[in-house]
Amino acid sequence: MTKHVLGIVGSLRKDSFNKKLAETARHLAEEFELEIVTLNNIPPFNQDDELDPAESVKVLRQKVREADGLWFFTPEYNHSMPGVLKNTIDWLSRKTSEEQHIFAGKPVAISGMTPGMSGTLMAQDHLVVVLSFLDAKIMNVPRLTIPRAGSLINENGDLDLGDSTKYIQRQITAFADFMK
Secondary structure, eight states, X not given: OOEEEEEEEOOOOTTOHHHHHHHHHHHHOOSEEEEEEOOTTOOOOOGGGTTSOOHHHHHHHHHHHHOXXXXXXXXXXXXXXXXXXXXXXXXXXXXXXXXXXXXXXXXXXXXEEOSSSSTTHHHHHHXXXXXXXXXXXXXXXXXXXXXXGGGGBOTTSOBOOGGXXXXXXXXXXXXXXXXX
């Protein structure tokens, strides 16, 4: 049976580099099915609504629960993960029943690209800190960090990794093995 991975894009931007990276991964992945979700409809976390969240939160929570693994595609804003991504994790981390925490033991891969030179390294490290606290099973090697994202977009607006495609393929293969 084919594994199902939920790709969570941590950017709201229409032409997000990280959404393009997730779409590239989806096209390259043969080892598992990659479903990509964006966070455009997730409201700000409010503890008053924690037990009865918006429908978008309920739907995403169910997708996370059913996924065999999670793959985060995160940009880096001010040397950290975007607020929208942290907000979503806050929503998903809230226990709504007697079941275990939704991230507990869930295999996680992390990638990211940014116009800057850091390649999202700091954002990924901060994401690891949060997900480790939530008991996710994080694949720390390899992680994919891509700097100078703008230089990888071709004249059609598509992501062109060129020879670097081998790095995302390496991460796909490693994550498939990690989920076994």
